[in-house]
Amino acid sequence: MRLDSRQFDLAALTVLCAVLLHATHFPLWLSLAMIGLIAARWLQRRRRPDWGKPPALLRLPLTLALPVVVWLQYGNIFGLDPGSVFAVGMLVLKLGETENVRDARAVATFASFVLMAALLFEQDMLTTLYVGLGVIPLLLLLRALEPDGSDAAQPAARVLLRDSRGVLLNLLAAVPLAALVFLFLPRLTAPLWATQSVPQGKSGLGDSMSPGGMKDLFLDDQPAFRVSFVAPAPPPAAQRYWRAVVLWRYDGLTWARAGGGPLDPTRQELRAQGPEVIYEITQEPGRQRWLFALDLPVADAPGYARDEDFTLAAARPVDKPLRYTLRSAPRYTLTGLDSQQRQRALRLPDGFNPRAVALGREWAQQYGDPQRIVQAALDMIRADFHYTLSAPELGRNAMDDFLFETRAGFCEHFASAFAVLMRAAGVPTRVVIGYQGGYWNETGDYMVVRQSDAHAWNEVWFDDRGWVRVDPTAAVRPDRIELGSGANAAFNRWYGSEWLLALRNRWDIANRLWTQLVVQFDEISQRGLLRGVGIEKADWRDLGIAFALGMGLFAALGLWWAVRRERGDADVVDRAYARLCTRLGRLGFARAPSEGPADYLRRLLQQRPQARESLEPLFARYLQLRYAQSEIADAAARDFARAVRRADLAALHGT
Amino acid sequence: MTAITPDTPLPLPSELRTRLDRAVAQVNGVVLGKANQVNHAFVSLIAGGHLLIEDLPGVGKTTLAHALAATLDLSFQRVQFTSDLLPSDIIGVSIFERDGQRFEFHPGPLFAQLVLADEINRATPKTQSALLEAMAEQQVTVDGRTHTLPAPFFVVATQNPLDLAGTYPLPDSQLDRFMLRISLDYPSREAERELLTSTNRQELIATLNPCMNAADIQALRQFVGSVVASPALIDYLQALIAATRSHADVRIGLSPRAGLALLAAARAQALLGGRGYVLPEDVQAVFVPVTAHRLTLGGAGQRDRVAVARELLAGVAVR
Numbered sequence: 025m026r027l028d029s030r031q032f033d034l035a036a037l038t039v040l041c042a043v044l045l046h047a048t049h050f051p052l053w054l055s056l057a058m059i060g061l062i063a064a065r066w067l068q069r070r071r072r073p074d075w076g077k078p079p080a081l082l083r084l085p086l087t088l089a090l091p092v093v094v095w096l097q098y099g100n101i102f103g104l105d106p107g108s109v110f111a112v113g114m115l116v117l118k119l120g121e122t123e124n125v126r127d128a129r130a131v132a133t134f135a136s137f138v139l140m141a142a143l144l145f146e147q148d149m150l151t152t153l154y155v156g157l158g159v160i161p162l163l164l165l166l167r168a169l170e171p172d173g174s175d176a177a178q179p180a181a182r183v184l185l186r187d188s189r190g191v192l193l194n195l196l197a198a199v200p201l202a203a204l205v206f207l208f209l210p211r212l213t214a215p216l217w218a219t220q221s222v223p224q225g226k227s228g229l230g231d232s233m234s235p236g237g238m239k240d241l242f243l244d245d246q247p248a249f250r251v252s253f254v255a256p257a258p259p260p261a262a263q264r265y266w267r268a269v270v271l272w273r274y275d276g277l278t279w280a281r282a283g284g285g286p287l288d289p290t291r292q293e294l295r296a297q298g299p300e301v302i303y304e305i306t307q308e309p310g311r312q313r314w315l316f317a318l319d320l321p322v323a324d325a326p327g328y329a330r331d332e333d334f335t336l337a338a339a340r341p342v343d344k345p346l347r348y349t350l351r352s353a354p355r356y357t358l359t360g361l362d363s364q365q366r367q368r369a370l371r372l373p374d375g376f377n378p379r380a381v382a383l384g385r386e387w388a389q390q391y392g393d394p395q396r397i398v399q400a401a402l403d404m405i406r407a408d409f410h411y412t413l414s415a416p417e418l419g420r421n422a423m424d425d426f427l428f429e430t431r432a433g434f435c436e437h438f439a440s441a442f443a444v445l446m447r448a449a450g451v452p453t454r455v456v457i458g459y460q461g462g463y464w465n466e467t468g469d470y471m472v473v474r475q476s477d478a479h480a481w482n483e484v485w486f487d488d489r490g491w492v493r494v495d496p497t498a499a500v501r502p503d504r505i506e507l508g509s510g511a512n513a514a515f516n517r518w519y520g521s522e523w524l525l526a527l528r529n530r531w532d533i534a535n536r537l538w539t540q541l542v543v544q545f546d547e548i549s550q551r552g553l554l555r556g557v558g559i560e561k562a563d564w565r566d567l568g569i570a571f572a573l574g575m576g577l578f579a580a581l582g583l584w585w586a587v588r589r590e591r592g593d594a595d596v597v598d599r600a601y602a603r604l605c606t607r608l609g610r611l612g613f614a615r616a617p618s619e620g621p622a623d624y625l626r627r628l629l630q631q632r633p634q635a636r637e638s639l640e641p642l643f644a645r646y647l648q649l650r651y652a653q654s655e656i657a658d659a660a661a662r663d664f665a666r667a668v669r670r671a672d673l674a675a676l677h678g679t
Numbered sequence: 680m681t682a683i684t685p686d687t688p689l690p691l692p693s694e695l696r697t698r699l700d701r702a703v704a705q706v707n708g709v710v711l712g713k714a715n716q717v718n719h720a721f722v723s724l725i726a727g728g729h730l731l732i733e734d735l736p737g738v739g740k741t742t743l744a745h746a747l748a749a750t751l752d753l754s755f756q757r758v759q760f761t762s763d764l765l766p767s768d769i770i771g772v773s774i775f776e777r778d779g780q781r782f783e784f785h786p787g788p789l790f791a792q793l794v795l796a797d798e799i800n801r802a803t804p805k806t807q808s809a810l811l812e813a814m815a816e817q818q819v820t821v822d823g824r825t826h827t828l829p830a831p832f833f834v835v836a837t838q839n840p841l842d843l844a845g846t847y848p849l850p851d852s853q854l855d856r857f858m859l860r861i862s863l864d865y866p867s868r869e870a871e872r873e874l875l876t877s878t879n880r881q882e883l884i885a886t887l888n889p890c891m892n893a894a895d896i897q898a899l900r901q902f903v904g905s906v907v908a909s910p911a912l913i914d915y916l917q918a919l920i921a922a923t924r925s926h927a928d929v930r931i932g933l934s935p936r937a938g939l940a941l942l943a944a945a946r947a948q949a950l951l952g953g954r955g956y957v958l959p960e961d962v963q964a965v966f967v968p969v970t971a972h973r974l975t976l977g978g979a980g981q982r983d984r985v986a987v988a989r990e991l992l993a994g995v996a997v998r
Contacts, residue, residue, distance in 0.1 A: 598911075598998060602998075616993075617995075617996035617997070618963075618992060618993050618994070618995055618996055618997055619997060620958055620959035620960040620963060620997050621958070621959070621960075621997070622958050622960045623960050623963075647956075647958065650909060650911045651907070651909045651911060651912055651956045651957065651958055651959075652907055652909065652955065652956040653907065653909060653956075654907065654909055654910060
């Protein structure tokens with residue numbers, strides 16, 4: 025059967041929704057090409073319906089071109105990204121040849137898979153909501169494909185309204201089922217499809233640092249992680265340094281993780297001084313294995329490893345939300361630096377930045393004391409450097425150029441330059457990258473740290489204190505530290521208005537809950553839930569049984585509802601009358617089964633004439649509803665049921 | 680089908696309503712204490728069926744028929760059925776007319792709007808069949824020519840109980856032609872006393888004036904069709920019909936035609952009650968006279984069909 029224009033429009037809309045859902049991780053030109061194909065086909069169907077579907081000569085090359093395009097774009101046709109392009113492209117091409125009901129059903133079926141696939145990329149609340157919205161045209165399409173779905177006699181808007189209501193009701197009815205599946209379907213500890221491929225477009229800290237490398241991060245407003253403090257209160261703004269990776273090796277351009285030889289976690293011993301801070305971090309998925317901690321994490325927790333430089337790392341990249349609790353000691357001492365470490369913390373590449381190295385050596389001779397050398401460097405930076413996100417280009421001797429020519433840059437430049445100067449002056453120094461700041465969400469009682477809070481600073485070794493954090497950026501731009509990334513002009517708009525800020529806070533809370541309650545709901549949470557209702561040890565079999573029972577109950581409820589609905593509102597009236605008869609029966613005026621309502625009323629009134637006032641209108645309404653018309657209006661039926669419930673039968677008491 | 684609210688019970692013109700009420704009252708004035716039977720006679724008239732009155736001689740069968748005839752302004756014929764009555768005696772006969780040199784049809788007594796077929800079971804089956812076929816088809820065919828019977832065409836037949844001597848029982852299939860079968864029974868004590876003390880019934884009938892004419896009856900028959908039978912009512916009706924087909928003592932239950940007759944009679948009953956819609960009570964009121972004579976009983980003991988019909992009625996619940 026050929027599709028009418030309404031059915032085709034819905035099919036096109038369904039495909040469009042699928043494309044839009046995936047557009048966030050498609051190259052722009054590809055999304056546009058797909059939307060263009062949909063639009064072209066839609067226009068053709070509308071203007072020249074007599075053409076039918078495009079000829080094979082057109083369809084075949086397009087179909088063959090799809091894998092080629094995927095290959096050219098990704099260099100691969102397997103994997104998450106190429107696979108999704110392939111699937112969406114196929115869906116678009118299927119719409120191209122959709123002419124009859126069977127094709128449209130295929131489109132709907134495949135579109136549901138494609139919509140679901142969007143959740144492989146992102147599982148946050150908005151994406152889930154978008155997928156839910158995308159399902160609506162799909163269900164509308166399926167409804168329109170039913171034999172009675174396309175009613176040409178009715179105006180299209182009215183049919184759409186009627187169908188939308190039905191579809192929303194269907195979705196609503198499916199919510200308990202979805203909840204059941206969500207809660208009780210046995211979960212696999214490992215994901216069913218191992219999509220270890222890194223989601224593209226997810227920014228985050230890298231494991232190295234080169235001037236300008238963080239610039240994209242500063243513009244990324246996504247949350248990196250959220251922190252709630254167990255005890256005590258959150259640290260002051262100036263203390264919110266969330267360390268991720270410590271960088272040791274410098275090659276003249278890039279700071280990288282380790283400089284020769286594996287790091288030994290037992291090498292240095294930490295002695296906490298004063299109270300510790302206990303906090304829980306919920307980390308957003310990213311590309312790296314690093315976990316985030318305040319200075320300096322003291323306790324080990326299962327599931328991650330701590331290096332000698334207090335870098336924490338998970339066993340594998342954090343590709344789904346991760347939650348962990350940490351303890352940190354803001355004040356501490358460290359045992360001595362061994363020679364290998366000291367050597368690593370002083371090494372500079374030969375033949376780079378001669379002026380900076382010369383300056384460092386000069387300071388070493390001039391001051392001798394590491395404290396004073398650090399002070400000299402900070403004074404210099406404070407004196408005539410300025411902070412800007414649009415730092416000028418630097419040449420081969422990048423730090424020379426920065427220190428003596430451009431004198432403008434952001435944290436990476438300052439941290440890098442500072443480290444070069446210190447190492448040249450013989451002060452062991454390393455670079456730490458992580459996040460600085462964090463926005464305290466009053467309403468939600470937690471702190472959110474965004475990608476734009478990314479920062480780089482230094483740690484300097486003082487023999488009496490151990491590694492001490494020094495932030496040269498703070499020297500030039502103290503407000504950057506006090507206010508966090510909010511000080512960056514790009515985000516001032518966010519904080520410009522009160523209600524926008526409040527909205528943003530609420531939104532962030534909702535996202536956090538979503539992550540904690542839905543995305544992170546795993547086998548362990550499932551067990552916890554079952555323990556909550558008294559089931560101590562639930563294995564997958566118990567879960568399966570609970571699930572099957574729930575499904576059976578759901579199916580029975582659905583069936584009952586369908587049967588009840590089939591009988592319609594005559595039933596409401598019927599039951600109300602039966603209730604009335606029962607009530608009268610209890611008063612001693614039982615109705616004989618074969619007694620008609622009018623006879624019944626006559627008999628009642630003969631025995632209790634005083635009940636005329638209460639009974640007669642009721643019975644008149646009943647006769648009217650049930651026998652005087654062929655269809656019963658919902659409202660009237662409910663009205664009658666209410667009247668029966670409220671009926672005052674006092675007149676029938678006594679004699 | 681238009682929904683009718685109680686405020687406007689029926690789109691029945693009030694004069695027609697008045698005339699109908701007066702006609703019913705007038706017949707009741709002659710046939711004393713038989714309101715139910717008179718009511719059934721009118722149900723039959725309004726629903727477009729025919730009426731069979733079965734009872735002992737002398738309880739007022741003929742009186743009822745005569746009272747109806749006198750009350751309705753219809754052309755009236757009475758045929759006394761006897762064992763030597765021939766079909767042509769009631770249908771009519773073609774006679775060669777010497778003047779016109781051709782056969783001329785001379786209509787028999789059946790060509791009247793109200794026909795009283797008295798003691799129908801005294802005639803031979805052949806004659807009975809002629810009458811019943813005419814009733815079913817509203818027309819007669821003589822010598823290859825079809826003659827339409829007048830409208831309205833309403834047959835009131837009487838018959839004696841079957842166990843009396845000298846009767847030819849009507850076959851079941853022909854009983855089906857009568858929409859209702861009623862019996863009169865002995866009058867009550869009061870009614871009998873009045874019968875004995877007041878004017879002779881024959882004389883009383885002679886003084887009656889007609890209250891309704893053919894057009895009124897045709898109009899009423901039109902209105903019957905617009906009486907609402909709601910889905911709930913049809914449910915009840917079907918439950919009753921189904922019960923007749925599954926009852927232990929009933930060999931052959933009600934036919935679909937009987938079901939239609941039951942609905943039509945119930946509609947007429949509702950109309951007579953001044954209602955624009957049918958109630959279960961309307962069905963109950965006409966159930967026994969409409970169905971009893973159509974049930975074919977089986978089983979061990981010989982049972983009265985009326986008793987079985989009453990039992991069926993009591994066994995089906997009104998929901």
